[in-house]
Structure formats: structure tokens, C-alpha cells
Amino acid sequence: MKKHAEINATPVCQVRMQAISDSMSLLAGKWKFHILGTLIEGSRLGFMDLLREIDGIGTKMLSKELQDLEMNNLISRTVMNTKPITVEYSITAYGKTLSPLIDEMAKWGVNYRKAVYGKNKK
Amino acid sequence: MKKHAEINATPVCQVRMQAISDSMSLLAGKWKFHILGTLIEGSRLGFMDLLREIDGIGTKMLSKELQDLEMNNLISRTVMNTKPITVEYSITAYGKTLSPLIDEMAKWGVNYRKAVYGKNKK
DNA sequence: GAAAGTAGTTTCCTATTGGAAACTATCTAA
DNA sequence: TTAGATAGTTTCCAATAGGAAACTACTTTC
Numbered sequence: 229m230k231k232h233a234e235i236n237a238t239p240v241c242q243v244r245m246q247a248i249s250d251s252m253s254l255l256a257g258k259w260k261f262h263i264l265g266t267l268i269e270g271s272r273l274g275f276m277d278l279l280r281e282i283d284g285i286g287t288k289m290l291s292k293e294l295q296d297l298e299m300n301n302l303i304s305r306t307v308m309n310t311k312p313i314t315v316e317y318s319i320t321a322y323g324k325t326l327s328p329l330i331d332e333m334a335k336w337g338v339n340y341r342k343a344v345y346g347k348n349k350k
Numbered sequence: 351m352k353k354h355a356e357i358n359a360t361p362v363c364q365v366r367m368q369a370i371s372d373s374m375s376l377l378a379g380k381w382k383f384h385i386l387g388t389l390i391e392g393s394r395l396g397f398m399d400l401l402r403e404i405d406g407i408g409t410k411m412l413s414k415e416l417q418d419l420e421m422n423n424l425i426s427r428t429v430m431n432t433k434p435i436t437v438e439y440s441i442t443a444y445g446k447t448l449s450p451l452i453d454e455m456a457k458w459g460v461n462y463r464k465a466v467y468g469k470n471k472k
Numbered sequence: 473g474a475a476a477g478t479a480g481t482t483t484c485c486t487a488t489t490g491g492a493a494a495c496t497a498t499c500t501a502a
Numbered sequence: 503t504t505a506g507a508t509a510g511t512t513t514c515c516a517a518t519a520g521g522a523a524a525c526t527a528c529t530t531t532c
Contacts (some may be wrong), residue, residue, distance in 0.1 A: 396508080396509085397508080397509050398507080398508070398509075403530085409509085409511085410510090410511080410512085412510090413509085413510055413511075418528065429509095432508090433508095434507070434508045435507065435509075436509085436512065437508085437509065437510090460507070
């Protein structure tokens with residue numbers, strides 16, 4: 229009959245929970261992982277390239293999410309000196325540090341699919 | 351001047367993207383990681399225990415998120431034969447497979463904090 | 473000069489998310 | 503018999519997320 233938090237009240241857990249909230253706030257939404265994943269695979273892509281690569285996204289969301297990611301220094305935007313003007317998006321060194329997390333996310337999802345598929349087969 | 355997707359059109363990438371979407375759909379929202387993290391730390395907690403451990407959550411969200419997680423077999427709910435009736439929530443074996451992902455998420459968030467803090471100090 | 477490619481922005485709309493507060497229902501201890 | 507603990511559900515509301523379509527603006531090619 230405990231009346232107060234015991235587990236999450238420890239400093240270690242508080243830091244951990246805060247860290248998870250931080251990560252999630254940067255990566256939340258329907259498209260961030262797709263954009264980052266695409267830029268990790270094929271660096272230096274233009275706006276229209278990304279629009280074609282990321283199935284289902286529209287110009288508004290792509291534009292907004294790219295701005296978010298750039299603000300958080302996960303991707304960089306470079307206006308090229310061409311005519312007509314083109315823009316190159318690429319992943320930053322800091323953005324690349326997300327690779328293990330993205331890989332973990334993909335790995336778990338693949339196994340989840342297998343688990344669900346396996347159950348139905350039985 | 352490519353007119354069609356090239357990177358994400360490869361089967362490997364399609365599977366990867368689908369897997370990430372799967373993971374995200376199970377783990378999206380403000381509270382899922384907090385609930386899972388709490389149940390991994392301290393197994394066998396009642397509804398009110400969780401309400402106290404997870405700072406800021408309300409009964410409605412806790413109830414709804416617990417149902418979601420149970421449906422996906424990540425946590426289990428056991429009604430105990432006590433009076434008054436109590437309920438025990440715990441992480442499932444399958445839920446535990448999320449540990450590496452949660453750890454990665456926490457690790458990245460901690461480093462992100464450090465990076466931002468370090469920059470401000472200069 | 474019309475079409476198509478570059479890179480977005482703006483507007484309007486709907487759907488989902490999440491929170492506060494009140495409520496149900498059962499049981500126990502003072 | 504009233505307060506407080508168990509475990510939720512329901513209602514009402516505000517904020518956010520996300521999508522479709524139209525529009526801007528500039529340049530090149532046919």
C-alpha cells in the first residue's frame with residue numbers, strides 16, 4: 229500500500245524518462261523516421277527527390293518536417309548556385325548518430341511482423 | 351533528373367520502412383514508453399501504482415494506453431482474487447524485447463541533452 | 473508563349489490526441 | 503455511516519496533426 233512513487237522517483241529513472249521524452253519530441257510524427265532513413269541511405273537529395281522517395285507525403289508536411297529536422301541540427305539544407313535554383317538536403321554528422329536507434333526500431337518491427345505472421349500460420 | 355523513387359523503391363528499404371511504421375504505431379503517443387519503462391523496472395504494479403509512478407498521466411489515458419499495450423501483447427493484466435479486487439500489470443516476455451530499443455532511445459536522449467548543454471556553455 | 477521543372481507556402485478542412493472533472497461500483501477501516 | 507482505497511468509464515472540450523488543392527515565383531525547354 230504505497231502512497232507515493234518509488235520507482236520513477238529515483239534520479240536515474242527521472243533522467244531516463246526525460247531523455248526518452250526528448251528523443252520522442254524530436255522524432256514524433258508520421259514522417260520524421262522516413263525522412264531521416266531516406267537521407268541516411270541516399271545523401272544529398274532535393275525537395276522533389278524526397279517527395280518522390282517518401283511514398284504518400286505531401287509538400288506541406290515534407291516542408292514542415294524538413295524545417296523541424298533542420299532546426300534540431302539533424303539534417304542540413306543547402307541552396308545550390310544553379311539555375312533554376314536547387315536545394316540539397318543531407319543528414320548531418322549529428323543526425324547520423326540516430327542510426328543505431330533507427331536500426332533498432334527497424335529490427336524490432338521486422339521481428340514483430342514475423343511474430344504476428346508466425347502466430348497466424350499455426 | 352530522376353523522375354521516380356530509387357532509394358526507397360528497393361525491397362530492402364520497403365521492408366525497413368514498413369517495419370519502422372509498425373514499431374511506431376505500437377509505441378506512438380505520449381505515454382507508452384513511460385508505461386513500458388516503469389513496468390520493466392518494477393514488475394507487477396497496480397493501476398494506482400502506475401498512476402502515481404507516471405508523473406502527469408490521468409486515469410483516462412492510463413486506462414486507454416494499458417488496453418492498447420495489452421492488446422499488442424506487450425503487457426499483461428491479471429485480476430487478483432483479493433477483496434477489494436486488485437489488478438496487477440506486468441511486462442510480457444515479448445514486451446521485454448523492447449528493452450534494447452528503449453535503452454537506445456534513452457541513450458540518444460541523454461547524449462542530446464549533453465550536446466545542447468555543452469553548446470550553451472561555450 | 474505554353475508546358476514543365478525547380479521549391480516551396482497558404483488555406484481550408486477533418487481526424488486524432490490528450491486533459492480535467494465528474495461519475496460508477498465495490499470493499500474496508502474508523 | 504462516512505471517508506478512503508481499489509479500478510476504472512464517461513463526457514466535454516481544446517489543441518495538434520495531417521491531408522488536398524490551389525497558389526507563388528522563377529527558369530528552361532519545346
